[in-house]
Amino acid sequence: MVTIAVLITCHNRKDTTLSCLGRLFSIRKDIDVYCVDDNSTDGTADAIRENFPQVNLIRGDGNLFWCRGMRKAWVEASRSRDYDFYFWLNDDLLLYDDSFDEMLECSRIMEHKAVIAGLVQETTTRQVVYGGYDKSKHLIPANGELNEVFRMNGNFVLVPKYVFEKNGFFDPVYHHDLGDVAYGHETHKNGLHVCTTRKYIGCTDAALQSKNTRIRLNGVSVVKRLKKLYSPLGSNPYITFHFLSKNEGFIKAVVFFVYVHAINLLPDCIWSKISRS
Numbered sequence: 001m002v003t004i005a006v007l008i009t010c011h012n013r014k015d016t017t018l019s020c021l022g023r024l025f026s027i028r029k030d031i032d033v034y035c036v037d038d039n040s041t042d043g044t045a046d047a048i049r050e051n052f053p054q055v056n057l058i059r060g061d062g063n064l065f066w067c068r069g070m071r072k073a074w075v076e077a078s079r080s081r082d083y084d085f086y087f088w089l090n091d092d093l094l095l096y097d098d099s100f101d102e103m104l105e106c107s108r109i110m111e112h113k114a115v116i117a118g119l120v121q122e123t124t125t126r127q128v129v130y131g132g133y134d135k136s137k138h139l140i141p142a143n144g145e146l147n148e149v150f151r152m153n154g155n156f157v158l159v160p161k162y163v164f165e166k167n168g169f170f171d172p173v174y175h176h177d178l179g180d181v182a183y184g185h186e187t188h189k190n191g192l193h194v195c196t197t198r199k200y201i202g203c204t205d206a207a208l209q210s211k212n213t214r215i216r217l218n219g220v221s222v223v224k225r226l227k228k229l230y231s232p233l234g235s236n237p238y239i240t241f242h243f244l245s246k247n248e249g250f251i252k253a254v255v256f257f258v259y260v261h262a263i264n265l266l267p268d269c270i271w272s273k274i275s276r277s
Contacts (some may be wrong), residue, residue: 002104004031004112005077006087009060013040013091014047020091021052028100032056034073038064049082053170057107065232067179070154071170078164086164086179088157090149092204093120093158101203103158106197113191115163117149118156118201132157132196144187145193154180156201159168166190171242176177176232178243185193225264235260 007023010017017035024033033055037045048055057075060069070088077083083207085107087130089095101117106116119131119142128141128181140147154253159167167186170179184194215235217228228234237257244253 002085003081004085004087005083006031006033006089007070007073008033008089009036009038009066009073010040010044010063012040012044014042014044016046017044017091018047021048021055023095027095029091034051034058034077036060036064036069036073038062038069039145065176067170067176074169081197084161086159088154090155091158093155093202094204095202099140099156101118102199102201106195107158108161109146110193110195112160113162114195115187116158116196117196118200119150119197120155121200121203122206123203129204140196140197144198144271149179149194150197151183152184152194163187165191166192168269173239173242175236175239182243182247191221216219216263216271222265226235229264230262237261
């Protein structure tokens with residue numbers, strides 16, 4: 001019998017999380033779900049206990065965010081059982097009926113020695129928004145084929161036992177983002193593959209926050225701008241330096257570190273001219 005652990009982390013979006021869990025169990029019941037509630041104040045944890053008592057609910061301290069929340073769920077799952085497959089799942093993703101079947105079949109094709117990144121389309125436009133990128137940093141749309149990717153998103157990802165034994169968990173340095181991307185790079189370094197699914201496995205509303213908002217917040221003081229930059233929802237220079245130095249080289253890491261501080265010290269009027277040019 002195949003054993004599957006689904007890993008989720010959530011914070012203060014009760015209805016979204018409950019909808020995700022309801023959809024999840026309607027598709028597949030022979031799964032163990034490990035959900036980290038990162039100290040929500042909207043009653044998420046109580047609602048999960050009431051509606052989905054089968055979920056392994058883990059409490060966070062409110063400062064885990066995505067990467068550390070997912071890592072905490074993963075550690076708990078691995079301690080509980082020696083699973084054949086681990087699935088990462090974002091709670092804002094609406095899974096399609098055949099999502100697990102597609103992911104598992106793609107894994108079988110790769111002899112369960114590859115990370116499988118599920119292709120996600122935007123709810124309204126139906127265009128690809130998450131999954132994997134080629135070396136030119138272009139998102140790969142569904143084309144009926146397994147596609148090797150250079151960089152992946154972690155919205156719905158399958159990690160087989162074989163890959164987990166090679167890679168381990170997320171690097172604990174990563175707080176909110178980059179952990180999924182780094183995991184893909186680690187997979188490649190270990191001589192294994194990262195592939196997208198052959199078709200879309202779900203849909204979601206496209207992210208509203210751009211990269212530029214992460215690296216520079218406009219219309220605020222320099223102090224507030226730097227505070228946002230160093231927050232988990234910013235682009236913390238030390239964490240980004242760690243990622244770049246490991247995966248893209250020390251020089252690029254230093255250049256980015258200098259660049260991101262320089263642009264955050266510029267007045268809005270100068271930055272707007274530079275960013276438009």
